Amino acid sequence: MAILVVGSVAFDSLETPSGKRERVLGGAATHFALAASFFTEVRVVGVVGEDFLPEHEAVLTSKGIDTAGIERAPGKSFHWTGSYVNDLNAAQTLATDLNVFAEFEPKIPASYLDSEYLFLANIDPVLQSRVRAQMPQVKMVAGDTMNYWIGAHRDNLLKVLRELDVLLINDAEVRMLSGESNGLRAAEKVMDLGPKSLVVKHGEYGSTAYLSSRSFTDSPKRKAFRAPTLPLGEVVDPTGAGDSFAGGFYGYIASQPTLTPEVLRKAMFYGSVLGSFAVERFGTERLQSTTRAEIDERFQHLKEISHL
């Protein structure tokens, strides 16, 4: 079933220990959509500038991703400049040029209104709420956020959290949102804010899903689930790893008839697998060349290195 994702479609200029790239296609919605496209139909709502060329759009449409909701605005696309030279696990932002994204007002095409799954990528929570309100009939809503919104736009974010079935954030964001350093207690506090389930991404160390009695129709027997990552010999560019995780995770869920605990566990593994591809090349390069057979192979590998 179709996922509607709203978020950034952008260009990234990146420096990592593996090299430099200027203005490669990026953005949370882009990485998410590519990762999810291996599992289900994906529709993107975003905004780009005049520098977004047919070749960039083709990256998405060649994977069957619906780009009808990507608005063209006069000016330049969102452009992020970042470096991982000092630490591959922590991006250092050198410049954030919002450009056309500064005035982004998500518009949902009529053809998207029957989407059953909604993903609110990391954007202003006011916009997340507005999109959510326009999609009252969706079966499931998942979302992401970041430190900036947690800090300076907390009240707006809290409104979004109350509407979420699944919140996907990283360790630092969970700590910041909860004011709690212990991982389990922090997760419980975040779930008290609204999300029925919480997926915490631990970067190179995997991820943990925290489940409550509200996560499924039946109360889950397992209150948590941990998915590992694959040991990777080379991490070229971590940009978009979390969005690719979310895309693999949510794409798999949307491809299944109902969300059961087993589906959620497998979705965590698929998230980890898609994240592992994303980081192997700059930008979206590796996700573009990934095949479903490779995904299934890594899924199996992940199971082998984590199951007794």
Add this chain to the structure above:
Amino acid sequence: MAILVVGSVAFDSLETPSGKRERVLGGAATHFALAASFFTEVRVVGVVGEDFLPEHEAVLTSKGIDTAGIERAPGKSFHWTGSYVNDLNAAQTLATDLNVFAEFEPKIPASYLDSEYLFLANIDPVLQSRVRAQMPQVKMVAGDTMNYWIGAHRDNLLKVLRELDVLLINDAEVRMLSGESNGLRAAEKVMDLGPKSLVVKHGEYGSTAYLSSRSFTDSPKRKAFRAPTLPLGEVVDPTGAGDSFAGGFYGYIASQPTLTPEVLRKAMFYGSVLGSFAVERFGTERLQSTTRAEIDERFQHLKEISHL
């Protein structure tokens, strides 16, 4: 089958967000021995001072741990003072009083010479080598080390590494020993130094075993294995978590007839379980009260939260 462990038996003065404790029983050999004692016979080689009282020895002997190899020397026992107030994941050393440990010369009682498993806890690699040389007939040798020996005593340490079946160290130590930041490449470089297998502890995020064709008689199909940790609502004192992991890991291995890939995977889980108990109270308090039934329950729980 019996494990001989050589290492520190000490007193720790600790401050953590949960409180303060003065001079509680600690030391790598103590935590290791207690954790391993749930699985097999354990024999300790170490040195203590006149402050090591019958009540301290009883902590070990009440678990069936053989203390014949704990030498009594005039003076005080090794005393470590540390704080985790700023960061539960990184001990801040406030004082290291080696006391009788400064002149430690391990002496192996005749009754220990038939031990089939040897664990070289974190001590001067010169002493590790000396003990190893006195136990030529052991079936398996595992060991630990730390940043101090990696930095200032590298050549001595390299001699020990060539003799190890399993090296158990943490992420920072693997990076320092290999000069490599990528986890997989770092692990491969460390294994090139000698250890047949490498277990890397990721603190609250679990652990990874790296296996080579030399790890088992048959070449392993799985080149790595990842064990998660249990989400814990309260970490009172992380001191000894790594030693307790090693004790659970090696204790289980020593309790099995041969080291197979399956035994190694289960050993990783038992290591994680014993580490989870160790941190729940100050010092050895929680390991003292742990039961085998609790261990098996957590083992099962760990499986449930990590298996599809």
